[in-house]
Amino acid sequence: MRDVARAAGVSQPLVSIVFRGASGASEETRAHVLAVAAELGYRRDERARLLRQGRxxxxxxxxxxxxxxxxxxxxxxxxxxxxxxxxxxxxxxxxxxxxxxxxxxxxxxxxxxxxxxxxxxxxxxxxxxxxxxxxxxxxxxxxxxxxxxxxxDDHHGAVLAVEHLVGLGHRRIAYIDADREAGGQGRRAGFRDAMAAAGLSDRTLIVPGGASEAEGAAALTWLLSQDPAPSAVIAFNDRCAIGVIGQARGLGRSVPEDLSVVGFDNSEQASLPYIRLTTLAQxxxxxxxxxxxxxxxxxxxxxxxxxxxxxxxxxxxxxxxxxxxxxxxxxx
The missing domain is CATH 3.40.50.2300 (Response regulator)
Incomplete structure (x- = not known):
């Protein structure tokens, strides 16, 4: 404010009055001070003002x-x-x-x-x-x-995913886990509970993975090496699911004809035309x-x-x- 006052040829208290929008300055003076401030690139330090008020x-x-x-x-x-x-x-x-x-x-x-x-x-x-x-x-x-x-509700989301796949006739369903991530425990528990409710406890397959595309791709490579391989995969989140889809296609598997995939989040990527991911919406x-x-x-x-x-x-x-x-x- 001292710089603005010096350049405008007015006092610093007058500049303060103008910046605060308080009374005590003519419209002509107000316009002049604001024009000089704009030329100098002055921006009011709002944070400093609030901190002086304890906020x-x-x-x-x-x-x-x-x-x-x-x-x-x-x-x-x-x-x-x-x-x-x-x-x-x-x-x-x-x-x-x-x-x-x-x-x-x-x-x-x-x-x-x-x-x-x-x-x-x-x-x-x-x-x-x-x-x-x-x-x-x-x-x-x-x-x-x-x-x-x-x-x-991560638990219920995983239950909905299992129920959806079971309703489509899938029995060999795998879950790609991310136990270190927020929501991981609830989704894993929901998967276990829903598989048990469907009478599929003996087919419950949980594989360590993660929340990234690379981790989803790596988990799918291992899953497809199993005999029998799963016909459906529930991924921890959409990023992981997108990695699963990309890896499946790279290995010559068609989604969803050969492998159904479900994500979690309903992120913006899920609705992309080349992904079109079934997912749980947050x-x-x-x-x-x-x-x-x-x-x-x-x-x-x-x-x-x-x-x-x-x-x-x-x-x-x-x-x-x-x-x-x-x-x-x-x-x-």
């Missing part, structure tokens, strides 16, 4: 940039935060930057609340941080006392909106003694049928 109005988000579905949730978080007059600060989790470092960076940025996408932090870490400021886990269901969570906008609402409710109740118990929301999912699944050619 930042920032929601910090830790996420993995390799997960496309996280990108869809991020879009929803920005929209939901803006509706409440907040902005979002992003901190990426990468192979060379762990989640703890990503969270610590958000704390240094004075974020008022944290939202963690697919968090892998130990429960005791979440409890400890959640006791100091509002924190919400998204896509990973929790039972913690201080950290809120919102997730899709609603990224609803996940994001619920997370922001939880964070802001906890902010509003931050002075309550004792603090309110943590909220844990589980959202419904539904099966979206596309072209990657069809009737089994044999029920064996």
């Amino acid at each position: 930042s109005r920032l929601l910090g988000v830790a996420f993995e940039p390799v997960q496309p579905f996280h990108g869809e949730i991020l879009d929803g978080l920005h929209a939901a935060a803006l509706d409440h007059g907040y902005d979002v600060v992003l901190s990426a989790v990468t192979p060379h930057r762990g989640e703890s470092a990503a969270v610590e960076a958000l704390l240094r940025d004075r974020c008022e609340a944290l939202i963690l996408l697919g968090s892998a932090l130990p429960p005791e870490h979440l409890e400890r941080t959640g006791a100091t400021l509002p924190m919400v886990s998204v896509t990973r269901a929790l039972t913690t006392r201080t950290c809120d969570s919102v997730a899709t 609603d990224p906008r609803l996940l994001a909106g619920t997370a922001v609402d939880m964070a802001l409710r906890r902010l509003q109740n931050s002075t309550s003694d004792p603090a309110p118990a943590a909220e844990h929301a589980v959202l419904p999912t539904q099966l979206i049928q596309r072209a990657s699944t069809s009737r089994a050619t044999t029920a064996a």
Whole structure:
């Protein structure tokens, strides 16, 4: 503001009046100061102003940039935060930057609340941080006392996938697991329970995999080496399922004629015309909106003694049928 005042030939308090939109400056002076500020490329430091008031109005988000579905949730978080007059600060989790470092960076940025996408932090870490400021886990269901969570019903989603394939006559159904990922335990348990309910416990096949295309492709290569090979595969997520489809085609197998494939997320890639993936839908906008609402409710109740118990929301999912699944050619 000193630079603007010097260039405009006015006092710094007058510049402050203009920038704040307060009374005390003529329209001519106001226009002159704003024109000079534009020429100098001045932008008001809104964060500094808020910090002087003891606020930042920032929601910090830790996420993995390799997960496309996280990108869809991020879009929803920005929209939901803006509706409440907040902005979002992003901190990426990468192979060379762990989640703890990503969270610590958000704390240094004075974020008022944290939202963690697919968090892998130990429960005791979440409890400890959640006791100091509002924190919400998204896509990973929790039972913690201080950290809120919102997730899709992973167990029921896997049940729907099995029921869909069994209804198409499939009996040799495999599940590609990703036990380290958020939602992994629920989906694996749902697969086991649904196979048992269908009388197929003796045919339950769970293979280690992961959440990437490469891990899906590697898992399918092993599955197709089995005798008998499965006629259908449920992948941990859409990325893994897309790897399965690509590998199947590369090995001369047709999808869905030779192999039916089901994913999880209903990400944007799932509806691509050359994929057309049957998948379990998560609603990224609803996940994001619920997370922001939880964070802001906890902010509003931050002075309550004792603090309110943590909220844990589980959202419904539904099966979206596309072209990657069809009737089994044999029920064996």
